[in-house]
Amino acid sequence: MKSVAINGFGTIGKRVADAVAAQDDMKVIGVSKTRPNFEARTAVEEKGYPLYIGIPERENLFKEAGIEIAGTVEDMIQEADIVVDCTPGNIGPQNLEMYKKAGVKAIYQGGEDHELTGLSFNSFANYDDSYGADYARVVSxxxxxxxxxxxxxxxxxxxxxxxxxxxxxxxxxxxxxxxxxxxxxxxxxxxxxxxxxxxxxxxxxxxxxxxxxxxxxxxxxxxxxxxxxxxxxxxxxxxxxxxxxxxxxxxxxxxxxxxxxxxxxxxxxxxxxxxxxxxxxxxxxxxxxxxxxxxxxxxxHQESDVVPENVDAIRAMLEIESDREKSITKTNKAMGIL
Amino acid sequence: MKSVAINGFGTIGKRVADAVAAQDDMKVIGVSKTRPNFEARTAVEEKGYPLYIGIPERENLFKEAGIEIAGTVEDMIQEADIVVDCTPGNIGPQNLEMYKKAGVKAIYQGGEDHELTGLSFNSFANYDDSYGADYARVVSxxxxxxxxxxxxxxxxxxxxxxxxxxxxxxxxxxxxxxxxxxxxxxxxxxxxxxxxxxxxxxxxxxxxxxxxxxxxxxxxxxxxxxxxxxxxxxxxxxxxxxxxxxxxxxxxxxxxxxxxxxxxxxxxxxxxxxxxxxxxxxxxxxxxxxxxxxxxxxxxHQESDVVPENVDAIRAMLEIESDREKSITKTNKAMGIL
Incomplete structure (x- = not known):
């Protein structure tokens, strides 16, 4: 059972978290937010995901809002085999150093340039290229x-x-x-x-x-x-x-x-x-x-078509499954995809 | 000074009427409406166009609304050298017989099929084809x-x-x-x-x-x-x-x-x-x-780009001007087109 951290719990992040949670070979060990909004509360109170905060100085805001936090993003990635970075486009590149330092693999989203990771991912077109890779980007x-x-x-x-x-x-x-x-x-x-x-x-x-x-x-x-x-x-x-x-x-x-x-x-x-x-x-x-x-x-569907691709990317990069079709079928079944 | 009737005073018809009125070699002898709405009132009270009604049985409605009418569309086309048909798509074809009977030339709009007139018009592409023609259609x-x-x-x-x-x-x-x-x-x-x-x-x-x-x-x-x-x-x-x-x-x-x-x-x-x-x-x-x-x-601009083309089509079909560029320039100048 591999451990996945989701950095950024917005449109894509919250969907990737739920998709990962639906698989039987990986689990969500934490998600992160920078503000104590309704998504942060839902993550903790409805979904039961440990919540980490992106900006440590804001701990008080979460406390005031009565939203329980488990630590900072730096804490979260220590525990993870891989982190899925779903932060806004300009934040991601700054995070790469932190991931490297923590020795954690990372998946970026299509808002980032291909050059950030030098490796882009699509489940059907080039699953094998990311097999065992440390950093890749799921295309937009x-x-x-x-x-x-x-x-x-x-x-x-x-x-x-x-x-x-x-x-x-x-x-x-x-x-x-x-x-x-x-x-x-x-x-x-x-x-x-x-x-x-x-x-x-x-x-x-x-x-x-x-x-x-x-x-x-x-x-x-x-x-x-x-x-x-x-x-x-x-x-x-x-x-x-x-x-x-x-x-x-x-x-x-x-x-x-x-x-x-x-x-x-x-x-x-x-x-x-x-x-x-x-x-x-x-x-x-x-x-x-x-x-x-x-x-x-x-x-x-701009909010969701990349979500199963993120799950497959996790399986390829963590070498959980070497056969692309097997990963796709497994992801589809867990998510109810036709 | 050629006489132009506008059958249908909606989005295109009212614009064609004003564009014709702005020329010095043609005049609007009448416009038509089927209902006494604000456009009918504006035609008479603001623009001073003689208003004819498309459905004779509705004379009373116009009377009740206090909008002065000059007669029916059949009356209007008797006086015209050419009629610009700006009626809704399914009405135009029925009007062709009436125009033929009255011996009046007619211009249709792009909502009609090419086959209705067998001749389609664009000022730049084929002005000459419609020179002296009885029936043509300005493309959409x-x-x-x-x-x-x-x-x-x-x-x-x-x-x-x-x-x-x-x-x-x-x-x-x-x-x-x-x-x-x-x-x-x-x-x-x-x-x-x-x-x-x-x-x-x-x-x-x-x-x-x-x-x-x-x-x-x-x-x-x-x-x-x-x-x-x-x-x-x-x-x-x-x-x-x-x-x-x-x-x-x-x-x-x-x-x-x-x-x-x-x-x-x-x-x-x-x-x-x-x-x-x-x-x-x-x-x-x-x-x-x-x-x-x-x-x-x-x-x-779907409401207006065909308007100058209608003016040029009138000039070609009524043989007012044989040189396409001269007609285009004249139309442009009168309408303030760049």
């Missing part, structure tokens, strides 16, 4: 989404060039200080965006160019893919392949799953924890091969 | 936007293939019964969308494939273009060409014009009628040639 929700479907297609489809336009949600559902409220925002306005190179960190050599924007929705990102291919492939073969792959689902707009909002409703009906949709839904109607080009549209 | 706001920039690039750029992903506003600012409020909607979920073939009605032979979706904003559509090219072109040459072309503007995100909302604010500052932005803004930062492919992002 968007990169994970692109990689999931492109890597699935890879054995069937001779991918020559990929173009993707990514329509991103403006903020997460609980955020109130971000926009836009009524605008479409080229983000970045520069083309291509950084997402293409990020896919290349886990799918070496793939030719992929991306454009990205923000829109006023909180529910999911949406991707429009145009894949130039070098061989003859039928729509049915593509659909069949995507349907067989776990963490990818083929959905029908005609059956009412006609928007990101409908997909989130579906996750509720599935009884998912926090209504999460870990799978990448691909719209069946959009899958179409025309003139050696495969088109499709997919969505990405 | 999205098709007009795509055509404006692609046709501008045409002399410089050897266009091999165009891919465009169109992120469309969910509803116009005054609409309250349409969504989405918090979703991204593949629309259509089928790929390619109909917009590509629609561009081909005015730019014959161009290879263009489109994908389209709806998002929760009211302000403008946004287009992401990927143009495969057969020759060497620099970013500066593209920028230079787009800057020189009227009804297209190169804008800088870095100067604060970083979203569709900022562009609408700019239109307000320009003092435009109804804050309209007739021009297609192209984001300078997005213009980039990489590996024989030109990328750019643009926006489309």
């Amino acid at each position: 929700c968007n990169t994970t989404g692109l990689t999931r479907t492109l890597h699935t297609l890879n054995p069937l489809v001779d991918i020559k060039k990929v173009r993707a336009v990514m329509v991103r949600r403006g903020s997460d559902p609980s955020e109130i200080k971000k926009g836009p409220i009524n605008a479409i925002v080229p983000n970045p306005p520069k083309v291509p965006s950084h997402h293409g190179p990020d896919v290349q960190t886990v799918m070496k050599g793939i030719d992929v160019t991306t454009m990205a924007l923000l829109v006023p929705t909180t529910l999911m990102h949406q991707h429009n893919l145009m894949v130039e291919i070098g061989n003859e492939v039928s729509n049915d073969e593509v659909i069949d392949l995507l349907e067989k792959r776990s963490r990818v689902m083929v959905v029908e707009a005609g059956a009412g799953l006609d928007s990101t909002a409908a997909l989130m409703e579906y996750a509720k009906d599935l009884g998912r924890s926090r209504n999460d949709l870990y799978e990448i839904p691909v719209w069946k109607e959009s899958i179409n091969v025309v003139d050696n080009e495969l088109f499709y549209m997919q969505a990405v | 706001c999205n098709t007009t936007g795509l055509t404006r920039t692609l046709h501008t690039l045409n002399p410089l750029v050897d266009i091999k293939k165009v891919r465009a992903v169109m992120v469309r506003r969910g509803s116009d600012p005054s609409e309250i019964k349409k969504g989405p409020i918090n979703a991204i909607v593949p629309n259509p979920p089928k790929v390619p969308s109909h917009h590509g073939p629609d561009v081909q009605t005015v730019m014959k032979g161009i290879d263009v494939t489109t994908m389209a979706l709806l998002v929760p904003t009211t302000l403008m559509h946004q287009h992401n273009l990927m143009v495969e090219i057969g020759n060497e072109v620099s970013n500066d040459e593209v920028i230079d060409l787009l800057e020189k072309r009227s009804r297209v503007m190169v804008v800088e995100a870095g100067a604060g014009l970083d979203s569709t909302a900022a562009l609408m604010e700019y239109a307000k500052d320009l003092g435009r009628s109804r804050n309209d932005l007739y021009e297609i803004p192209v984001w300078k930062e997005s213009i980039n040639v990489v590996d024989n492919e030109l990328f750019y992002m643009q926006a489309v």
Whole structure:
């Protein structure tokens, strides 16, 4: 039973903690917060996770709020085999020295640059690369989404060039200080965006160019893919392949799953924890091969698609499981992933 | 002085009426409404347009509302050299018989199919095709936007293939019964969308494939273009060409014009009628040639970009002006278009 610490208990951290807790070969030995908010209280009182504080000087604030703490983050990582760093983008790099000093392995999230660890992770594309590694980064929700479907297609489809336009949600559902409220925002306005190179960190050599924007929705990102291919492939073969792959689902707009909002409703009906949709839904109607080009549209639940990847990364880096498919199946089963 | 009737005084109709009224070689002899709402009242009391009613049985409603009417649409078109049909999509086709019987020329909008008139219009791409024509259709706001920039690039750029992903506003600012409020909607979920073939009605032979979706904003559509090219072109040459072309503007995100909302604010500052932005803004930062492919992002003010095209279509069809550039310049000057 390996010991996992979660540094940062926000959108991703709290989901990774619950996903780790659901496995039978690893356990959560602690989570951290910097402020005694409702998430800190839930961690302790509802989930029963030992709570460590990121900023020792704030001990009093937690005491005043009546939230029991177990120590500092430095204490927490002493006990851990691996720490999953889910702190905000600019904090993570500062933590690396602390992890090195404590001799603890660490997983970063996609908000960090590939260069921080020199190793990026996706369960399907390059599990083996992180086997036994000390530091790796699980790529972002968007990169994970692109990689999931492109890597699935890879054995069937001779991918020559990929173009993707990514329509991103403006903020997460609980955020109130971000926009836009009524605008479409080229983000970045520069083309291509950084997402293409990020896919290349886990799918070496793939030719992929991306454009990205923000829109006023909180529910999911949406991707429009145009894949130039070098061989003859039928729509049915593509659909069949995507349907067989776990963490990818083929959905029908005609059956009412006609928007990101409908997909989130579906996750509720599935009884998912926090209504999460870990799978990448691909719209069946959009899958179409025309003139050696495969088109499709997919969505990405930005809060959750990387969560099972973090569990697999833990298994690879701690050498719990050398077979990627076995880890994926185990993670899926524990989390109820289709 | 040619006589123009506007059948339908909604989003497009009221703008076309004002644009026609601003010209010195044509006049508005009447506009029509089916209901005595604020637009009907404004047409008569503020603009001084003779108001005709689309449904004769409703005469009483207008009387009760105290809005003076000049007759029925059938009366209106008797007096006209041409009628601009701005009625909702499903009404227009029924009107064609009435126009034919009255011997009046007619311009339709992009909501109708190309097949209705067999002739589609864009001022830059195919003005001459409609010279003297009896019936034509001004292509939709999205098709007009795509055509404006692609046709501008045409002399410089050897266009091999165009891919465009169109992120469309969910509803116009005054609409309250349409969504989405918090979703991204593949629309259509089928790929390619109909917009590509629609561009081909005015730019014959161009290879263009489109994908389209709806998002929760009211302000403008946004287009992401990927143009495969057969020759060497620099970013500066593209920028230079787009800057020189009227009804297209190169804008800088870095100067604060970083979203569709900022562009609408700019239109307000320009003092435009109804804050309209007739021009297609192209984001300078997005213009980039990489590996024989030109990328750019643009926006489309769905309520107004087709308005100057309607004026030019009138001039072509009534043989007021045989030179497309002269008509464009005249229209631009009267409307204050850059």
